[in-house]
Amino acid sequence: MTDLPDQLLSGYRNFMQGRYAAETDRYRELARGGQAPATMVVACCDSRSAPEVIFDAGPGELFVLRNVANLVPPYAPDGEFHSTSAALEFAVQSLKVKNIVVMGHGRCGGIRAALAPGSGPASPGDFIGKWMSLLAPSADAVSGNTLLTEGERQTALERISIRYSIANLRTFPYIKALEDEGQLTLSGAWFDISTGELWVMDRETGDFRRPEID
Structure with a gap:
């Protein structure tokens, strides 16, 4: 033992x-x-979508932050405990990363909880429910679309969550300033667990497309 x-x-x-x-x-x-990684990846803590594995990264190559549903909350210097914001501050201001990638994935349990807040482990009073309430307006809009199937709603909110997190990254003054100066790039990606496909977000349109890797 x-x-x-x-x-x-x-x-x-x-x-x-x-x-x-x-x-x-x-x-x-x-x-x-x-360490001096050039790229930070904000990813989900789902055990099936490890960035180091997906991007075949060696030691010291990626600075990885993982939380439920790969969410970045808005900038809020309110004296509370903010682990995601602290990691961003360290990566950008101390490590001087050049890229931040928000990577979501298919079949995300946190996104499923946001779409159906009364089911599963995310009861209104626990930590997951509170965390996923960050996506509540988008989740309400997507879940109310009866023209989409359940799977389509899930994928839609997974990708919307990536755009949401990138928008919130820009609420951090030092991130916005570095991006405007061309010293920091913000990117989005979505990984399909079942097929291994990686979809990359177009910075101009927000659409997700598969990159040519051959």
């Missing part, structure tokens, strides 16, 4: 014998010199 699940210990053993052994110099360089 150990203090960690056997699966984690087995994975760590594989890591040490595989990736760490192959990239020992890189890890030691990162330990000495610190």
Whole structure:
């Protein structure tokens, strides 16, 4: 009996014998010199959509923030605890990242909770319900569209949530200033778990398109 699940210990053993052994110099360089990732990814904490895996990123290449439904709340320096805002501040002002990517994904449980707030774990009084209320106006508009199927409503709000978060990024004064100066880019992406497809948001129109990668 150990203090960690056997699966984690087995994975760590594989890591040490595989990736760490192959990239020992890189890890030691990162330990000495610190991290300097060029890109921050705001992603969902869903276990099926890990940015480091999807983008095949090595150690030190991505600064990743994960929360329920990959949401960025509006800038609110009100003295409360804001973990997402703190991570953004650290990435932009301390690490000087050049890109922020908001990446949503298909079949997101948080988005499903926003569309049906009375079902599942998101009761009105808990943390998930409060967090997902950020999307309430959009969720109400989408859920009321009976011309769409349930799956279409889900995908629509997943993608709307990405545009919403990017709009909220621009409420942070230092992010807006750096973007206006051309020193920071804001991007959106949506990952389909079942097919592995990545859809990228057009910055001008907000439409999502599949990039050519061949």
